[in-house]
Amino acid sequence: MFKKFSPKDDVSGKSKVKSSVQRGIRSKILEQYPALNPYIEELMPKKDPLILVKCHDRLNVVMVNDQLLFFNHHDGPYFPTLQILHKFPDIMPQVQVDRGAIKFVLSGANIMCPGLTSKGARIDVDLPVDTPVAVLAEGKEHALALGELKMSTQDIKSINKGVGVELVHFINDGLWHAKIEA
Amino acid sequence: MSDTEDNAAAQEWPSTRVLTDIVYCGVCTLPVEYCEFAGTTTKCQKWLRNKDVALFAKTWPAVDLTEKMDDATLEEDSTLTKEQKKAEAKAAQEAKKKAAQRLIIKRVERTKRKCVIEVSGLELFGVDLKKAAKLFATKFACGSSVTKNPQGTDDIIVQGDVQDDIYDLVLDTWPQVPEEQIELTEGKKK
Numbered sequence: 001m002f003k004k005f006s007p008k009d010d011v012s013g014k015s016k017v018k019s020s021v022q023r024g025i026r027s028k029i030l031e032q033y034p035a036l037n038p039y040i041e042e043l044m045p046k047k048d049p050l051i052l053v054k055c056h057d058r059l060n061v062v063m064v065n066d067q068l069l070f071f072n073h074h075d076g077p078y079f080p081t082l083q084i085l086h087k088f089p090d091i092m093p094q095v096q097v098d099r100g101a102i103k104f105v106l107s108g109a110n111i112m113c114p115g116l117t118s119k120g121a122r123i124d125v126d127l128p129v130d131t132p133v134a135v136l137a138e139g140k141e142h143a144l145a146l147g148e149l150k151m152s153t154q155d156i157k158s159i160n161k162g163v164g165v166e167l168v169h170f171i172n173d174g175l176w177h178a179k180i181e182a
Numbered sequence: 183m184s185d186t187e188d189n190a191a192a193q194e195w196p197s198t199r200v201l202t203d204i205v206y207c208g209v210c211t212l213p214v215e216y217c218e219f220a221g222t223t224t225k226c227q228k229w230l231r232n233k234d235v236a237l238f239a240k241t242w243p244a245v246d247l248t249e250k251m252d253d254a255t256l257e258e259d260s261t262l263t264k265e266q267k268k269a270e271a272k273a274a275q276e277a278k279k280k281a282a283q284r285l286i287i288k289r290v291e292r293t294k295r296k297c298v299i300e301v302s303g304l305e306l307f308g309v310d311l312k313k314a315a316k317l318f319a320t321k322f323a324c325g326s327s328v329t330k331n332p333q334g335t336d337d338i339i340v341q342g343d344v345q346d347d348i349y350d351l352v353l354d355t356w357p358q359v360p361e362e363q364i365e366l367t368e369g370k371k372k
């Protein structure tokens with residue numbers, strides 16, 4: 001989604017949202033990431049304006065105090081930016097790719113099932129299709145990407161063919177490097 | 183999550199670690215454990231070695247301590263895979279190309295007492311020439327325009343003896359133009 005993202009070309013507008021909208025976004029994020037409850041006031045202080053950065057193809061990025069925090073696409077679920085996920089690594093379920101898959105992920109490719117089921121890979125929880133997941137890697141501590149399950153984890157293991165995780169955001173993509181001024 | 187929204191739910195929030203000491207590479211921006219995939223391995227290693235030796239040792243266990251103290255040896259590092267070397271060569275070539283870009287600010291005498299300044303190469307640094315010409319005009323209260331030079335590229339011609347002022351303004355306005363890549367020259371009218 002952000003492979004070729006550049007704020008210069010892809011941001012169509014920025015607006016400070018009304019406080020009612022701000023509350024709505026905040027509660028939606030907490031509903032999805034309840035572990036953030038103790039930290040939300042630090043991340044998105046109520047008194048600080050929330051800027052919605054509107055990008056092409058109905059992509060919205062939530063920015064507070066010049067920091068990009070979350071984004072969603074077509075009014076779908078919110079994803080944290082990887083900087084936020086790194087800071088709060090346990091807020092969402094994880095899958096792990098094997099070492100061989102890392103370079104493909106870092107070039108923006110979707111993750112194929114074998115990269116999620118091989119020896120170095122790990123899926124510890126049962127998750128339904130469409131779940132947003134953090135993508136970890138064999139031998140690494142921090143997430144390298146975020147994605148959305150294209151099959152349930154059960155199917156990934158049993159079918160073991162085709163795209164298992166659609167890549168949404170990865171370290172080194174356009175969003176990772178984006179600096180947007182309010 | 184809890185099925186009630188009362189205060190008891192507060193204790194049932196799932197918890198998360200809060201990591202605040204992740205080291206991001208000053209060269210490739212990635213968490214340092216991913217530097218090996220960045221295509222700038224040698225530079226990343228140098229950066230980390232200067233920043234945090236312990237973390238360096240943890241991140242690059244195969245690079246031995248004597249080697250990593252010596253830049254020349256590091257360049258030849260045999261722990262780099264073929265792919266890393268290839269990516270590095272490519273990055274190095276691009277960096278070289280970038281470093282070769284020159285912004286030339288040339289003072290050209292028109293008559294004994296009048297001269298103009300030709301600024302060429304500013305576009306190589308991603309600067310909009312029209313906007314730059316306008317900026318020069320307002321800053322120095324003189325004529326300034328974009329014109330095609332005989333080579334077919336665009337120069338900015340500034341009417342006035344403001345070579346040094348342009349040099350200073352360029353450095354202040356466009357930090358992406360490194361000082362060592364600006365040349366000040368003098369020439370005769372073409």
Ligand SMILES: [Zn+2]
Pocket residue numbers: 207208209210211212214216217220226
């Ligand atoms: Zn690096």
